[in-house]
Amino acid sequence: MDTARAVTLSAADLANGGAGEPLLGDGGAVNRPMVVVDLDEHIPDIERAVERAALADRILVGRATREIPAEVGPLIDALDVTYAPVASSRGVVDTPDPDASIAEFAEAVSRNPQAALVARQVVCASETLAVPEAIDVESFAYSTLQGGPEFAAWLTERGPRPLPPPSDEPVLIARDGDDLHITLNRPERRNAYGTVLRDALVDALRLALVDDSVERVVLDGAGSSFCAGGDLDEFGRTPDITLAHFIRTRGGAGRLVAELADRMEVRVHGHCIGAGIEIPAFAGRVVAASGTVFRLPEVSMGLIPGAGGTVSIPRRIGRWRSLHLFVTAAPLDASRALDWGLVDEIREG
Numbered sequence: 001m002d003t004a005r006a007v008t009l010s011a012a013d014l015a016n017g018g019a020g021e022p023l024l025g026d027g028g029a030v031n032r033p034m035v036v037v038d039l040d041e042h043i044p045d046i047e048r049a050v051e052r053a054a055l056a057d058r059i060l061v062g063r064a065t066r067e068i069p070a071e072v073g074p075l076i077d078a079l080d081v082t083y084a085p086v087a088s089s090r091g092v093v094d095t096p097d098p099d100a101s102i103a104e105f106a107e108a109v110s111r112n113p114q115a116a117l118v119a120r121q122v123v124c125a126s127e128t129l130a131v132p133e134a135i136d137v138e139s140f141a142y143s144t145l146q147g148g149p150e151f152a153a154w155l156t157e158r159g160p161r162p163l164p165p166p167s168d169e170p171v172l173i174a175r176d177g178d179d180l181h182i183t184l185n186r187p188e189r190r191n192a193y194g195t196v197l198r199d200a201l202v203d204a205l206r207l208a209l210v211d212d213s214v215e216r217v218v219l220d221g222a223g224s225s226f227c228a229g230g231d232l233d234e235f236g237r238t239p240d241i242t243l244a245h246f247i248r249t250r251g252g253a254g255r256l257v258a259e260l261a262d263r264m265e266v267r268v269h270g271h272c273i274g275a276g277i278e279i280p281a282f283a284g285r286v287v288a289a290s291g292t293v294f295r296l297p298e299v300s301m302g303l304i305p306g307a308g309g310t311v312s313i314p315r316r317i318g319r320w321r322s323l324h325l326f327v328t329a330a331p332l333d334a335s336r337a338l339d340w341g342l343v344d345e346i347r348e349g
Contacts, residue, residue, distance in 0.1 A: 006106040008036040008063070011075065015049040023057040023117075032058060033113040034106055037079060039064040039072060046075050053078035059120050059323075061105060062091075063098055080120055081105075081320040090318035090340075108300065108327050112150045115299045119326045122310045123319040131258045131282075132249075134311040139248045142306040143241045150302025161233040164194055171200035172222075173207070178215035180208050187223025193275035193307065194231030198253065205256040208263075217260055219280070220267040229274030229297075230307070254308025257282040268292055268343070278309030281316050281342065288334045288343040297329040316341050 009018040014037050025031040039062050043049060053060055053075065062075070062082030076082050076091040083101045087094035095101040109116045122141045126134035145151055172183040182204045184191035191197065208214045221227055238244040249255070257264060257279055266280035269289035277294045280286050296313075298305050305313070305326065314322040317340040325332060337343045 006034045006036050010041050011043040011049045015045045019056045030113045034059040034109045036061050050074050050078045081324050091320040093324045115302050116327050119304045138310045139245045143245050145303050154301045164233045170197040180214045180217045182219045184221040190225040190228035191221045192228050192231035201253050217264045225270030226268040227276030253279050275307035278307040281312035286343040287345045292334040294332040296325045299326050300329045
């Protein structure tokens with residue numbers, strides 16, 4: 001089976017330390033960032049395989065061509081993601097062709113192994129942390145990758161871009177009784193989450209936090225899409241990555257939406273890219289228009305989600321399917337997003 005240079009082990013091999021070789025080779029090069037674990041064969045010692053999986057430094061991807069027995073569940077949980085024809089748990093991405101899906105995942109890892117490995121480390125490390133601490137971990141990792149060769153290569157390939165034009169009203173605010181309605185209002189840029197829009201959104205959310213009379217907050221977006229993610233014209237322009245960390249964590253919208261979750265609904269539509277789903281996923285309720293498409297492309301840029309997505313999305317759909325979305329940048333339609341729990345309702349029209 002061709003899995004784009006990934007090595008395949010049996011679960012017995014995993015239990016015997018087959019994935020335990022050093023991650024770094026000569027000169028610090030990443031050695032085998034990903035290993036496939038074949039789950040079709042009989043597994044003589046699941047407990048030992050689980051222990052070895054927990055100690056692994058590389059991404060462990062399960063492979064099954066038939067329905068996975070219930071007793072294999074603990075190993076599925078210990079792996080980073082599993083591809084199989086039937087989704088037996090949140091640890092499994094169901095696919096009609098597991099080998100093809102694994103090959104696509106492996107190819108994505110091979111293009112940006114550092115970003116893929118960091119994404120894996122972050123979702124594992126932050127799984128049990130409170131939201132503010134988990135957002136800090138994400139931001140530390142994001143800043144690390146900003147200084148790495150994979151992001152630098154993406155910037156070079158993209159080339160110079162002009163700064164986005166100014167905007168008079170990047171966010172609209174309306175009060176209707178006990179409801180506060182917030183609308184992202186840069187439709188000409190598909191509501192890209194740039195500096196101006198971010199700061200205006202944060203100010204609006206802080207109004208709801210300090211005003212106890214606001215019983216419900218509704219957030220939506222004007223134009224063809226709710227939010228097309230971070231404004232790419234601004235990427236790579238921050239000279240001080242330490243300051244950028246504090247802005248992401250203390251000046252970003254994710255923590256505020258998490259604080260308002262019990263009284264917040266986000267209505268998304270169109271293309272929701274990167275921050276366009278990372279921030280809504282913190283809300284207590286996410287409603288998607290039919291035809292909405294979600295995508296998380298940051299690993300393909302040599303980064304990881306940086307608007308809280310490594311925190312908000314795993315808390316909705318599990319770290320396994322989240323890693324699948326992060327690494328592959330594959331689009332997710334509204335129907336599957338509802339099935340996985342990324343959104344709570346699909347609304348027609």
